[in-house]
Amino acid sequence: MSPRLSRISVLEQVPLFEGGEARQTLEDLVRLGRGLEESGYHRFWLAEHHSTGSFLSSAPDLLMMHILDATDRIRVGSGGVMAMHYGSLQMAERFATLATLHPGRVDMGLGRAPGGDMRAAGALNQGRVIDPDAINTLIEETVALLRDDLPATHPYASIEVRPRPAQMPEVWLLGSSGQSAAWAGAHDLNYAYAQFFTGRQQVEIMNHYRAHLPESPGTRVDGASGGVVSSGPGAIHGGPDPLRPVRQCRRHPRGGP
Secondary structure, eight states: OOGGGTTOOEEEOOBOBTTOOHHHHHHHHHHHHHHHHHTTOOEEEEOOOOSOSSBOOSOHHHHHHHHHTTOSSSEEEESOEEGGGSOHHHHHHHHHHHHHHSTTOEEEEEEOSOSSOHHHHHHHTTTOOOOHHHHHHHHHHHHHHHHTOOOTTSTTTTOOOSSOOSSOOEEEEEESSHHHHHHHHHTTOEEEEOGGGTTSOOHHHHHHHHHTSOSSOOOOTTOOSSOEEEOOSOOOOSSOOTTHHHHTTOOOBTTOO
């Protein structure tokens, strides 16, 4: 891969294609991950979807483990875990465990959307209604537990996240607006912008994010350093195509054109 493409990454939604089988589709993820690694791609992220016949990525952290075990260098992450469906300690412990087993290779991408319809969200949350402010608080709490810097007055301040990895996961906030970009910057998080919603790069969103970063950000063990990525439609730009073996057995996703 040429130097100018050295930081190209892939976001996979794990579609179940017409005529395909679920187990084979999940095994194809390993082939894809290995192909991306061999071709020099930087990150491989997995989305989260619920209650759909078209996608199989309902448990991205488990799929991450599947790929991490089968690869050696490529960073693997969630793009993202939908925070409203989980507890803060649950998310922190799961990703700390992944990072302990695979140091320096784990990305924790957190999203604020439901990742499915409201009926599925109700089943995931046992009927609890999650408002946007509560989701922000949940993400703050998750990151603070990972970083071990909850305020002394916080009710969870005495909780210890175990295992404690030598290298913490990189933490990213997923978003699609200036509001989410500003929130990520103000909270010293890396930011992943959902370009595929608009189909075009929006430089003003990236600038808005950078404008809200702390003037003197601290050195974070989780790699937070004002990193920003923009995720658009998947494409392979020259060189060997790691998707070819997978593409050859795929047609149309179930439930869509």
